[in-house]
Amino acid sequence: MLFRTLVLRASSLPFVKAFVTRSRIFRPLVSRFVAGETLDEAMAVAEGLAERCFGVSLDLLGENVASEEAATRERDAYIRILERMKASPFVEKLNISIKLTALGLDQGDEVAERNLRQVLESAGETFVRVDMESSEYTERTVAMIERVFADRPNTGTVLQSMLIRTPADLDRMIRLGARVRIVKGAYLEPPAVAHQDKAEVDRQYVAAAKRLIKEGRYPAIATHDEAIIRELKTFIEQEGVSKDVFEWQMLFGIRRDLQERLRQEGFNVRVYIPFGESWYPYFSRRLAERPANLVFITKSLLRK
Numbered sequence: 506m507l508f509r510t511l512v513l514r515a516s517s518l519p520f521v522k523a524f525v526t527r528s529r530i531f532r533p534l535v536s537r538f539v540a541g542e543t544l545d546e547a548m549a550v551a552e553g554l555a556e557r558c559f560g561v562s563l564d565l566l567g568e569n570v571a572s573e574e575a576a577t578r579e580r581d582a583y584i585r586i587l588e589r590m591k592a593s594p595f596v597e598k599l600n601i602s603i604k605l606t607a608l609g610l611d612q613g614d615e616v617a618e619r620n621l622r623q624v625l626e627s628a629g630e631t632f633v634r635v636d637m638e639s640s641e642y643t644e645r646t647v648a649m650i651e652r653v654f655a656d657r658p659n660t661g662t663v664l665q666s667m668l669i670r671t672p673a674d675l676d677r678m679i680r681l682g683a684r685v686r687i688v689k690g691a692y693l694e695p696p697a698v699a700h701q702d703k704a705e706v707d708r709q710y711v712a713a714a715k716r717l718i719k720e721g722r723y724p725a726i727a728t729h730d731e732a733i734i735r736e737l738k739t740f741i742e743q744e745g746v747s748k749d750v751f752e753w754q755m756l757f758g759i760r761r762d763l764q765e766r767l768r769q770e771g772f773n774v775r776v777y778i779p780f781g782e783s784w785y786p787y788f789s790r791r792l793a794e795r796p797a798n799l800v801f802i803t804k805s806l807l808r809k
């Protein structure tokens with residue numbers, strides 16, 4: 506957890522951001538986690554995975570836009586992605602993930618809600634997952650899903666096992682019937698709102714995932730943690746749960762071997778594919794998750 510805190514704090518410093526985004530040293534690692542800068546590149550990766558029976562969720566990178574106009578541009582970009590998906594022979598395997606701060610949450614709930622509703626309308630039958638951002642947005646995100654779900658049930662959100670409030674949010678989403686993706690949580694959060702001990706975050710993860718598998722609507726169990734996956738597979742077997750009632754989700758570029766293995770075992774597996782030019786915040790969160798990623802960069806720097 507200390508490593509994660511240090512990397513996330515450092516990555517928020519302007520000179521670190523300037524160095525990382527300008528230096529070519531980081532590019533090989535960026536391209537491991539990000540599927541390209543354009544929709545064409547992302548769709549090529551998505552369709553390649555869909556052909557091999559994986560589900561895909563496309564994420565156009567970008568968050569915390571600075572104006573209503575920028576939020577409108579993001580909304581329109583998502584609508585273009587959805588149109589492109591509808592023309593794909595693999596449309597049933599594809600959906601999107603979106604962040605409310607890309608749709609204008611910092612400019613006001615009504616701005617983000619208006620944009621989200623327009624995206625949901627143009628999505629038709631396609632599912633639109635609202636990603637979860639830092640805890641400062643959790644209540645507004647959960648409440649937004651509660652408001653739009655009655656008219657637009659093709660949406661759902663993400664809950665983070667690190668947050669102390671998550672069991673109560675799980676109740677709300679299960680009661681609503683909205684689809685939940687459960688994750689550990691990628692943001693730096695204070696002790697007042699989040700468990701700081703990794704073992705506790707993992708315990709809460711397993712408890713939430715079990716609850717969703719039993720009571721939730723087609724939940725997404727999003728993790729690369731093999732020990733947790735093993736424990737949940739045992740649970741599913743013991744409880745006689747069908748493999749069709751949920752899906753595993755993993756990030757593009759992480760544990761491809763595990764993604765493939767689960768698919769071959771007959772599970773539904775969806776890969777989350779981020780793309781676009783605004784990759785820096787996403788990339789920083791991935792770096793912070795694993796010391797080995799930073800070792801890789803340090804070695805490249807030393808070789809120069």
Ligand SMILES: Cc1cc2nc3c(=O)[nH]c(=O)nc-3n(C[C@H](O)[C@H](O)[C@H](O)COP(=O)(O)OP(=O)(O)OC[C@H]3O[C@@H](n4cnc5c(N)ncnc54)[C@H](O)[C@@H]3O)c2cc1C
Binds near residue numbers: 635638688728794795
């Ligand atoms: C599909 C998907 C969607 C997500 N959406 C959100 C969201 O909306 N909001 C949010 O806060 N978080 C989101 N996350 C991120 C999540 O919160 C975690 O930060 C991330 O998944 C790492 O946790 P883990 O469960 O894999 O477990 P960890 O204990 O962090 O990792 C377990 C193992 O996975 C591998 N691994 C994990 N991360 C990396 C990495 N970066 N590089 C290389 N190997 C790695 C390593 O082998 C590691 O030992 C999402 C994750 C996934 C898979």
